[in-house]
Amino acid sequence: MQRGWALSEEPADPHPDDIRATTGRRRAGPAGRRPVQDRPVHTARTALTLGAAEIVGKLSMLVLTVGAARMLGVADFGAFSYALAVGMLAAVLPMWGYDAVVIQRASAESTRLRALLAELLAMRTLLVVLAFAVVGALTGLTSLSGRQGAAAGLLIVAAVLMDTYTEAYRSAAAVLERQGMMAIVHLMQRLLTAGAALAALFGDTGLTGLAVAFLAGTLVGPLTAAVLTRRTGVAPDWHAVSRASLVRLNRGTWIIGVASLVLMVLFRIDTVMIAWFVDDRAVGIYAAAYRLLETTLFVGFVAARVLFPLMASTPEPKRVQHYTELGISMMAAVYVPYATLLWCRGHGVLRILFGTQFADEGTGMLAWLAPAPLFFGMSYLASFSVVAAGPTLRALYSSLVALVVNLGLNLALIPRYGGLAAAFTTTLSYAVYAAALILLGRTRMGTPRLPRVLLPAVAASALACAPLLAPLPLAPALLGAAALYVACWLLVTQRTDPHQVQVLRRMLRRRRLT
Known part of the structure; x- marks a missing residue:
């Protein structure tokens, strides 16, 4: 089984005949079953x-959020x-x-x-x-x-x-x-x-x-x-x-439903609790920092939307593990450098977008929230990986573990520490959720090789810290960091998982031809 972006080099299975009844375009086949096509470039x-x-x-x-905060x-x-x-x-x-x-x-x-x-x-x-x-x-x-x-x-x-x-x-x-x-x-x-x-x-x-x-x-x-x-x-x-x-x-949907409820509680209950225990102003400051987390979560949503049909069509553990690793690799390539940017230049980003008041009070929250997108994406994708073969109590158990951690820490810490506690608890809860899903779901999704998958993004982000920490304005620092990151990511990925680079090259070549 090939890894990374290279999902398969073999021709895709033909669509069955009876798809014509659904789309009007495809041919019918036995028993109405149609494995979702497995095409790397597509x-x-x-x-x-x-x-x-x-x-x-x-x-x-x-x-819109920046406009609402300022106006x-x-x-x-x-x-x-x-x-x-x-x-x-x-x-x-x-x-x-x-x-x-x-x-x-x-x-x-x-x-x-x-x-x-x-x-x-x-x-x-x-x-x-x-x-x-x-x-x-x-x-x-x-x-x-x-x-x-x-x-x-x-x-x-x-x-x-x-x-x-x-x-x-x-x-x-x-x-x-x-x-x-x-x-x-x-x-x-x-x-x-x-x-x-x-x-x-x-x-x-x-x-x-x-x-x-x-x-x-x-x-x-x-x-x-x-x-x-x-x-x-x-x-x-x-x-x-x-x-x-x-x-x-x-x-069977109640298992997925409860897991979805827990994920949304982890995603939103911190804002509600700050409103209950502190005040509107604290919610506003926290919401500004949280928006920088929320804006990037689409990467996890995209990974799940693209990969889940491929998992569900043939939910063998090795196949599900392959797509899980692919999704984590996609997310890490975005989320790890983004967390690095927020750690190094979070105050400047908040000040440019929301103003000095939000930056002075929200930078600490942003630092704790910086790793949250990666952990959220991993938990979101893993929750789909575990149920690719159908609902399972493993997803429910994992969600309950994360829920207990989240609610317990929020109730204990938010009344005293406000948004800082909420940011810390959010990141920790997503990490716990992802770990629980991976540990409890091994028989369904295999065991993703996280060091191998995360290495390119972590190594490239470490190198990109240099211009971000240098006494440069934000724009040139970002350009320098981006150049270093892309070069290092390609170099490391070529060594650890060359299929990813091959498929990216094929995709770009096709785009030039079209």
Whole structure:
């Protein structure tokens, strides 16, 4: 089995005939089974396409966040960040692992995709209504700024819940290997949302105007995704939805759902607890530092979206280990140098983006949060690797271990140390979660060779520290660090895993030819 970017040098398996019933383009085959194609250059280009769209989308949301922090003030920015956190926690209920189950089942039996998509959308609608009703009933706990703040908060929560429909269509696109289409939808949605929100901010409409614009921009995503998915020939088969089919959809999802809930608790509960135990201002400072973590998490999402269908189609342990190592390698190439940048120049980055006040009080938090993206990405990918062959209690046990660590340390430390404690606990919890998944999931995903996978990024980042620590302005320091990092990463990777470099060269060569 080849490693790294080189997924396989053998020709991909043909698609079965009965895919014609799903896409109108592919041929049928026995029993409706279609292993997801295993093509190294195609997979790498898909990852880069998704990554490019995510980068632009995240940058647009970063601009929105910076604008909100500077124009709303620390307290209202804290209220906005708190409402987002509550919305993300509420969205766990309608998500509940259904997307992973649909990808896993449809990747193995593609003729079920239309029925599974309809069941997913029906179940999601029921749970979105329930989640919003619960949050609405608890507005006293989910607002920070009185009646107006509660109304704005509910609009933001509604926007986050609506975004779960876009994720449903992402699942179908992953099975169809049409993720580039959904990357365009995601990019358009983010750009429109950021543009509408910034217009509201410049119009001095305050927190309520920002919330209305945020909801309006978000709704573009699921509506556009529904139209484009239907045009591929994959319209939801509503006739397949019944009580029995929804019961089958839910069978086994509780394990993935609880694990997803834990991951979201690890992701957002720190902001909620700071609001409870400290104040709005502390939430605003922490949210600014946290945004620099959150902006890069798309790398982990992209890795999982690209690799999980390949794992689920043939979930043999060696194959799953191969893709897990590939995903960690992809993430380390981005996250390790990014953590190095934040350690060396975190104060300057915060000052440029958010201002001196945020930089002076948030640099310590940012230092503790710097390794969190890597640990988050590893835990996120490993949670998919463990369930590639179906739900398992190992994922649940791992999530519970991380949950106990997170809640215990947050309750003990946040009242005294505030955002610093939250940052430390977040990073440690993700590390514990990743370690537990790898240890408990060995029989399903093998044992990833972490030293070998992480070595290129760690060695190259160590070399890149020199210009970052030198007394240079930020821009030339970044250019010098980037040049050293890329050269060293290529050199070390050529020695440890030459297939990665070979596939990257092939991909770039094809792009030049086209």
